[in-house]
Amino acid sequence: MRYFFHAVGTKCIHEDENGEEFDNDEDAAAYGAVIANELSDGGTLNMMYILVVDEEDKEVSRSPISSCISIH
Numbered sequence: 001m002r003y004f005f006h007a008v009g010t011k012c013i014h015e016d017e018n019g020e021e022f023d024n025d026e027d028a029a030a031y032g033a034v035i036a037n038e039l040s041d042g043g044t045l046n047m048m049y050i051l052v053v054d055e056e057d058k059e060v061s062r063s064p065i066s067s068c069i070s071i072h
Contacts, residue, residue: 002055003028005035007065009046019055028052029061036063 003022007014022028032052039047052060 001028003031003060004053004055005032006051006053007035007039007047008049008051008062010048011046013051014047025054025060028054029063032061033063036065040066 001022001024002019004016004019006016020028020031022031029052032050036050039050047065049065050063052062054060
């Protein structure tokens with residue numbers, strides 16, 4: 001199944017238009033956590049989490065990007 005990894009920020013979303021193939025939700029969620037961890041190390045501004053959805057647009061997981069500071 002194809003999964004998409006969207007970077008969700010405080011004011012925008014960067015949609016993954018290509019996606020990646022994984023055998024199951026758990027593997028896709030784990031990959032989403034890896035992406036979030038990599039973005040945390042880079043000090044990405046205004047990004048809150050990686051949203052993983054399947055090809056039917058069903059949410060699989062959310063992985064926080066820890067370097068983001070959310071101001072409300």
